[in-house]
Amino acid sequence: MRLKTTLRAATALTACALGTATFADSHATTITIATVNNGDMIRMQGYTDQFTAETGHQVEWVTLEENVLRQRVTTDITTKGGQFDIMTIGMYEAPIWGAAGWLVPLDDLSAEYDVDDILPAMRNGLSHDGTLYAAPFYGESSMVMYRTDLMEEAGLEMPDAPTWAFIREAAAAMTDKDAEQYGICLRGKAGWGEGGAFLNTMANSFGARVFDEDWDPQLDSPEWKETLEFFVGMMEESGPPGYATNGFNENLNLFQQGKCGMWIDATVAASFVTNPNDSQVADSVGFALAPDTGLGKRANWLWAWALGIPAGTQKADAAKEFIEWATSKEYIELVAENEGWANVPPGARQSLYDTPEYQEVPFAQMTLDSILAADPNNPTVEPVPYVGIQFAAIPEWAGLWTQVSQEFSAVYAGQQSIDEALERAQEIAVEEMEAAGY
Amino acid sequence: MARAASTRSRIGWTALAWGIGFLMFFPILWTVLTSFKTEAEAIAAPPSFLFFDWTLENYGIVQERSDYMRYLWNSVIIAGGSTLLGIIVAVPAAWAMAFVPGRFTKDILMWMLSTKMLPAVGVLYPIYLICIQLGVLDNRAALIIILMLINLPIIVWMLYTYFKEIPGEILEAARMDGATLKSEILYVLTPMAIPGIASTVLLNFILAWNEAFWTLNLTSVDAAPLTAFIASYSSPEGLFFAKLSAASTMAIAPILILGWFSQKQLVRGLTFGAVK
Numbered sequence: 001m002r003l004k005t006t007l008r009a010a011t012a013l014t015a016c017a018l019g020t021a022t023f024a025d026s027h028a029t030t031i032t033i034a035t036v037n038n039g040d041m042i043r044m045q046g047y048t049d050q051f052t053a054e055t056g057h058q059v060e061w062v063t064l065e066e067n068v069l070r071q072r073v074t075t076d077i078t079t080k081g082g083q084f085d086i087m088t089i090g091m092y093e094a095p096i097w098g099a100a101g102w103l104v105p106l107d108d109l110s111a112e113y114d115v116d117d118i119l120p121a122m123r124n125g126l127s128h129d130g131t132l133y134a135a136p137f138y139g140e141s142s143m144v145m146y147r148t149d150l151m152e153e154a155g156l157e158m159p160d161a162p163t164w165a166f167i168r169e170a171a172a173a174m175t176d177k178d179a180e181q182y183g184i185c186l187r188g189k190a191g192w193g194e195g196g197a198f199l200n201t202m203a204n205s206f207g208a209r210v211f212d213e214d215w216d217p218q219l220d221s222p223e224w225k226e227t228l229e230f231f232v233g234m235m236e237e238s239g240p241p242g243y244a245t246n247g248f249n250e251n252l253n254l255f256q257q258g259k260c261g262m263w264i265d266a267t268v269a270a271s272f273v274t275n276p277n278d279s280q281v282a283d284s285v286g287f288a289l290a291p292d293t294g295l296g297k298r299a300n301w302l303w304a305w306a307l308g309i310p311a312g313t314q315k316a317d318a319a320k321e322f323i324e325w326a327t328s329k330e331y332i333e334l335v336a337e338n339e340g341w342a343n344v345p346p347g348a349r350q351s352l353y354d355t356p357e358y359q360e361v362p363f364a365q366m367t368l369d370s371i372l373a374a375d376p377n378n379p380t381v382e383p384v385p386y387v388g389i390q391f392a393a394i395p396e397w398a399g400l401w402t403q404v405s406q407e408f409s410a411v412y413a414g415q416q417s418i419d420e421a422l423e424r425a426q427e428i429a430v431e432e433m434e435a436a437g438y
Numbered sequence: 439m440a441r442a443a444s445t446r447s448r449i450g451w452t453a454l455a456w457g458i459g460f461l462m463f464f465p466i467l468w469t470v471l472t473s474f475k476t477e478a479e480a481i482a483a484p485p486s487f488l489f490f491d492w493t494l495e496n497y498g499i500v501q502e503r504s505d506y507m508r509y510l511w512n513s514v515i516i517a518g519g520s521t522l523l524g525i526i527v528a529v530p531a532a533w534a535m536a537f538v539p540g541r542f543t544k545d546i547l548m549w550m551l552s553t554k555m556l557p558a559v560g561v562l563y564p565i566y567l568i569c570i571q572l573g574v575l576d577n578r579a580a581l582i583i584i585l586m587l588i589n590l591p592i593i594v595w596m597l598y599t600y601f602k603e604i605p606g607e608i609l610e611a612a613r614m615d616g617a618t619l620k621s622e623i624l625y626v627l628t629p630m631a632i633p634g635i636a637s638t639v640l641l642n643f644i645l646a647w648n649e650a651f652w653t654l655n656l657t658s659v660d661a662a663p664l665t666a667f668i669a670s671y672s673s674p675e676g677l678f679f680a681k682l683s684a685a686s687t688m689a690i691a692p693i694l695i696l697g698w699f700s701q702k703q704l705v706r707g708l709t710f711g712a713v714k
Contacts, residue, residue, distance in 0.1 A: 038675050042503070064654075083658045248675050257483055278677070
């Protein structure tokens with residue numbers, strides 16, 4: 001009898017769970033925003049109440065790790081799932097999705113918003129055919145972050161615009177492997193947004209390109225070989241052990257622990273390494289432009305986390321209001337007032353860099369210079385048919401470059417030679433591009 | 439002499455078992471310890487094991503940023519609902535396969551298991567489109583059914599194994615005493631298989647609780663369980679290990695407590711047969 005009652009109860013409970021679940025999931029009247037988990041975005045969530053107070057719109061946040069977010073929003077937008085009213089997307093997605101008609105054009109933003117204040121590099125990177133499809137919340141490039149004390153000890157002086165030859169020399173001079181002191185820390189981790197992004201920008205500065213004007217892959221060119229030989233040679237001389245698996249976070253950790261003489265990575269890292277609460281070397285960090293080889297292109301990328309509205313949302317007006325609020329000059333002032341100028345979202349608006357208080361932030365000018373030095377329309381020494389610096393804005397890129405970067409990482413790990421990796425990378429690229437109909 | 443050797447051997451084996459147990463538990467212990475550190479201490483090298491300034495700051499931040507109770511409630515509903523539904527479907531199925539096997543029973547069992555070999559991402563788009571068509575994206579009922587279907591092969595297999603150990607003669611005797619099919623399953627078979635059913639329930643509850651692919655891809659706000667809660671603290675650009683550890687500790691705490699209290703039944707069900 002007890003068993004029967006238990007089973008009945010179980011059935012009833014399940015039915016209740018299903019029923020509750022069905023009826024409880026009624027449509028919300030708020031806007032839902034999918035975003036990435038980083039300091040600036042989390043800070044923005046803290047100010048949501050102010051937006052609600054000003055407009056009456058409620059906001060629901062779906063915060064996800066970058067790769068999960070990318071998979072999630074891509075699935076949703078391609079299937080017209082309608083789960084989100086605003087999506088946080090990057091420079092890679094915005095032009096592709098805009099061209100496909102998946103995003104609402106942001107061509108009717110209010111005059112007070114001052115769209116012309118957005119840095120041209122950011123605006124171009126988030127547009128397709130001159131139409132803006134996502135508003136930058138913050139932007140970044142990459143630059144050299146270095147230890148001023150170690151540089152001085154080595155008897156060297158970092159120029160504002162160093163060459164790769166200088167970087168290699170300085171890295172060797174600052175290295176003391178017995179003391180776990182490494183001259184340079186760079187990304188070696190596989191992934192198109194990790195080590196793949198870094199090596200692509202480095203290759204740009206060595207005169208290499210991924211495709212020629214006819215979309216023919218060029219990964220077997222001498223320039224690519226020179227890039228990889230230089231990278232591997234420098235890292236073997238002066239890099240940390242196991243660099244093949246180091247990405248942004250691993251290098252950030254090493255730099256903050258005082259184990260790296262130089263680190264070339266996202267400008268957004270500057271606020272982390274100069275924060276005395278987290279970094280042991282906060283007061284001895286200098287900044288310089290990403291290096292070059294004298295060919296006219298520097299090894300710096302350009303990226304923005306931006307807010308876009310998926311086409312088909314029923315709440316486009318409220319979503320647009322939010323975007324105007326979150327990416328406005330007023331929002332920057334709000335954050336500055338409450339948390340200091342070093343914590344405002346950088347890299348999106350010219351007016352920020354015209355603000356005297358912000359000019360006092362140690363990495364502000366170099367961040368702006370790095371962003372201005374990046375040209376997504378002309379990323380390489382020789383012409384290419386694509387837009388984008390550390391990526392080509394084509395749908396096939398993420399899959400293709402992830403595979404290629406795995407081949408490169410295998411070289412760093414000593415599993416294959418540079419020639420083998422480049423040969424394999426070229427095969428992969430030819431295969432993928434042919435399959436895609438280029 | 440032989441006795442001393444035997445004692446030494448026993449001590450050795452015990453120490454080895456404890457050592458292996460500690461190694462397996464260490465990642466959880468480290469996560470819990472890290473959750474009480476500052477972000478700077480969380481990445482310090484060499485790391486400090488116990489002697490650091492303990493802080494509850496991360497729990498405060500996580501609590502402030504996220505509605506933990508909503509995620510927890512969703513996890514309980516989804517994991518509990520899918521497990522209960524799975525048991526209700528699987529008990530009759532396993533009974534049929536164990537006691538009234540047909541020509542294709544073994545093939546069906548293998549086929550059911552083979553569905554677990556399909557990478558989940560391979561059916562993401564079809565399932566996503568079905569959910570859109572039915573209007574059940576970000577819906578707990580949909581997740582209950584999907585997780586039930588995903589775990590059903592394991593539930594059926596486990597119950598089938600337990601049922602197979604119950605002698606058919608006992609059921610025959612019940613039939614001779616006039617038991618109907620329903621009574622046979624409810625009053626004879628199920629009570630005998632309770633340890634097996636209990637361990638199946640617990641294991642599947644844990645599987646459903648930890649399921650991350652579907653719960654992350656099919657939810658956004660209303661139905662998001664604790665897997666989505668943890669995912670919101672993971673970041674490839676920024677070192678937030680202490681906060682991530684606090685979120686992880688909060689997410690695994692309920693299942694750890696459940697596992698702790700039910701370990702006796704779980705081990706008994708997994709190691710003993712249905713009839714001793």
